[in-house]
Amino acid sequence: MRLPDPQQRGFALPLALTTSALLLLSSLSLQTLALHARQRSRQALAIAQTRDAERSVAMAFQQHAVGDHACLLALPSSEWEGSERCPGMNPGLLQSGRVADRDWQLREWQPHGAMAGTLQLHWSDGSKSRLDLKLLQ
Known part of the structure; x- marks a missing residue:
């Protein structure tokens, strides 16, 4: 039986520990990078969903503000109730x-001229x- 060289004793354990630490x-x-990518993806999805919801509200708002209700868009929302310019109109929709x-x-509607305005919402x-909306004719 041959004894290991005294200079090579204890070589395997430090090598194994160093390799394990590097792998860890x-x-x-890699796990941190994956978690950050997942978080960015979730944030991008949330932003896209919010923008989509905002566009849907803008379209619905404009669809409900046609015909007789169109006169409401010429006024700030603070003046809608009991307005003499739009008698009998119910701004509920x-x-x-x-x-x-x-x-x-609706937090506030503020018209900007005849064909535009700012819509502020609370979700x-x-x-x-x-x-900022450009109104349909």
Whole structure:
């Protein structure tokens, strides 16, 4: 039986520990990168869903503001109730609604000329939106 060289004793354990530590750090780095990518993906999806909901509200708002109700869009929302310019109009359809699984409420409508305005919304999840609309004719 041959004894190992005294200079080679204890070589395997430090090598194994160093290799294990490097592999552990590498896997943690990869896991961190994957978690960040997942978080960015979720955030991008949430932003896309919010923008889609905002576009849906803008379309619904414009669809409900046709015909007799179109006169309401010439006024700020603070003047809608009891307006003499739009007698008998019920602005209820323009003040709240539901898009997908989210409810919205009108915070403010501010017209900018005859064919544009700013729509401010409050969502059921507590978020707020501000949309600049060009009105359909």
